[in-house]
Amino acid sequence: MLRNESCILANLNQFFPLGENEQQLLKELEKTPHRVTEKQVLWAAGDKVDQLYTLKSGWAYTCRDNLDGARQVVDIVLPGDVLGLRELTFATHLSQAQMITEGVICPFPNHKIIDIIEASTPLTVALLASLSRQESILTERMLMSIHRSARSRIAHFIVETYTRLNRVRSIDFDSFYLPISQKVLGEILGLTxxxxxxxxxxxxxxxxxxxxxxxxxxxxxxxxxxEADFDGSYISDNMNGLRERLKQHGFR
Amino acid sequence: MLRNESCILANLNQFFPLGENEQQLLKELEKTPHRVTEKQVLWAAGDKVDQLYTLKSGWAYTCRDNLDGARQVVDIVLPGDVLGLRELTFATHLSQAQMITEGVICPFPNHKIIDIIEASTPLTVALLASLSRQESILTERMLMSIHRSARSRIAHFIVETYTRLNRVRSIDFDSFYLPISQKVLGEILGLTxxxxxxxxxxxxxxxxxxxxxxxxxxxxxxxxxxEADFDGSYISDNMNGLRERLKQHGFR
DNA sequence: CGTACCTTTGACGGCTGTCAAAGGAAGTGG
DNA sequence: CCACTTCCTTTGACAGCCGTCAAAGGTACG
Structure with missing residues (x-):
């Protein structure tokens, strides 16, 4: 993909080719890019839910803090991901969202999702697919946390992250960017x-x-x-059945 | 709620009052009730995704089996829940779905969801809310698995399940139906x-x-x-912001 | 060059898993 | 109604992975 092509388009386009109309709607979401700094907090737990973000560049995560001070990272957000979908239908945020690196985000009011649902069924399905994959990543991580050793969890996370990155923009496996400290890696995997x-x-x-x-x-x-024992089907782009059905409904 | 009122309506209605149109669409989904037996498998991992189910009565779960034979229950499905939403946008199932008790389910083809997206924005949002809460339950369980002791996890699960049940149909906390063996409870919580x-x-x-x-x-x-240290906001029905926006869009 | 944060290393302890065996409880067929 | 089977639950002994605590060494950055 080209450097300045939209990441979110590259992301959602994997599920099925989006039409002009959909590309236009996505461009709408990215009208107001903001530069954000390393470690900047985008929202805190308890904040009112009123905005979503697309991540144009940089890494972010969402996390929950325990009473005893332990932090659990819930999901890693990569360029092209939509940040906040999971909590869109809640009144207040359950988690905190925070940049890992500096980057560029595009905030948009959460009711724009309603506009999207009304304007484009394919895009709604693509967002649903995106949300589902986020949930699947979480499910997988839960399985890992419960049933796997520390080394295996680390290996799995590395392979998973490589796969996610490579999906939106092709990267080299032998050596790739992973701006995550051991402390944060521990908070992701539930280890010290x-x-x-x-x-x-x-x-x-x-x-x-x-x-x-x-x-x-x-x-x-x-x-x-x-060691990772990685089966990537939980982040695969394949969604044949619905894609065909969307075609039957007159979408491309 | 009345005994023979639709559970799924009672469930989704919590988010905001659904109109005639939406109630009609939900009735459509429940046109073909099937009786299913205890432990009946509804789909297996690897099966093609082509149907969703609403659960009218009985309990079910979805699970993943490890290579070493260990089973991890991913979510508990209660009356009024939609079963399969999480994997709707995948080509094949990642998990297995299985009844715990006998019950009545209503299968419907997954492309009906597309019809719903096209026909009703409020219902689409309600389904999104339902999916999000499912994911939140999962997130919460991951936190519990990682940071809490066995006793605390058990306590949390009991309180959570009570809260979910009570939400759709009022029940007594001092003694309530929970048809789950210790073996399955272990598979849910990731304990032996x-x-x-x-x-x-x-x-x-x-x-x-x-x-x-x-x-x-x-x-x-x-x-x-x-012991449970339970904060139920992750399954709360409150979604103020969007509800008002839906009103502005002319929905009731 | 000092400060703050991250990483490394060691000693020790505890929660939970594994293995094994015996004791219930429920369902089946004679 | 009673054997038989199967599955669930209980209990004990033991081990291991990972957490905790503590201190020292690195690294980035002002």
Missing amino acids: SVHISRSLTSMERERVLIKHRDHIQVLDREKLYE | SVHISRSLTSMERERVLIKHRDHIQVLDREKLYE
Whole structure:
């Protein structure tokens, strides 16, 4: 994809080719880009839900803070993702949303989603598909947290993130950008940073991967996949049945 | 609510009062009730996604089986819930869906959702709200699995399930129907049935609750809530902002 | 060059899993 | 109505992964 093509279009377009009308609606959402800084909080828990964001560039996450101070990252938001869909139908936010890196976001009022539902069934379905995949990522992470060892969870997260990134913009697997500290990685996977450190050290010693400050270097792709035991169907773009049905309804 | 009123209407109606048109659309979905038996599998992982179900009566769950034979229950489906929304936009099912008890379900082809999107924005939003709450329940369970002890997770699940049931049909908290074996409870919470047994025994010894074969008896409501540390906002029906916007769009 | 944050390493402890066996409870067929 | 089977629950012994606490070493940044 071209550098300045819309990420969100590249994202949603994977489900099925969107028409002129839909592309126009998406452009509407990205009319007001804002530059945001590293670690900037986009909303806090308890805030009124009134805006959604598309993420044009940069990484973000949503998280929940426990009473005891422990933070749990709920989802990692990558360029092209819509931020806030999950809580669109709530009065107040359950989670906090925060940038990881600096970046560019495009806020839009949440009732624009209503306009989209009225204006375009295919785009509504694409958004539904996007929301479902977000939920599937969450489900998968829950399975991982419950049934897998720390090393396996780390491996899985690396492969998953690579897959998500590569889907919107083709990247190199042997070494790619991953601006996530061990502390945050722990908050994502539900492990302490101490244990993350131990696990990463052992993976490096065994020549599987090296985690640098802001990128991952994969040394042994096969071993990594084996540990990750990754089946990417939960983020696949394939949605045949509905796509055909949309065609029958006169959409392209 | 009346015994023979539609559960799904009672469920979705909580978000905002649905009009004649919407009630009619929901009735459409429930035109073909089927009786299903205890433990009947509704779909298996890998099956083509072509039907959704509303659950008129009985309990069901969706689950994923690990390679090592461990089963993880993804969500508990209660009367009035729509079963399959999460995987609507996938080509094949990621999970298995299975009845817990016997019951009555109403299958309908998944492209009916497209009809609904085209026919009624409020109903689309209500379905979105329902899907979001399902995802929130999942998120909450992930937090619990990662940060809470076995006893606390059990307490939380009991209170959550009571809250969900009470929302669609008022029930008594001191003793209510919960047709879930310790084995399945373990599969829900990501614990072994052995550990569930130990935890339940200790909760019974301390006069918090007694789990019988198919119902829960709450002995000390306050203690239970304290252990559960339950904040129900993630399943609340409040969605003010959008509701008003829908009114502005001419919906009631 | 000082400060703040991130990473590493060690010692220790606890929650929960595994394995195993026995004791109920429910359903089936004779 | 009684064996038989099957599934669920309970209990004990033991082990291991990961958390906690603490301190030191790195790294970025002002």
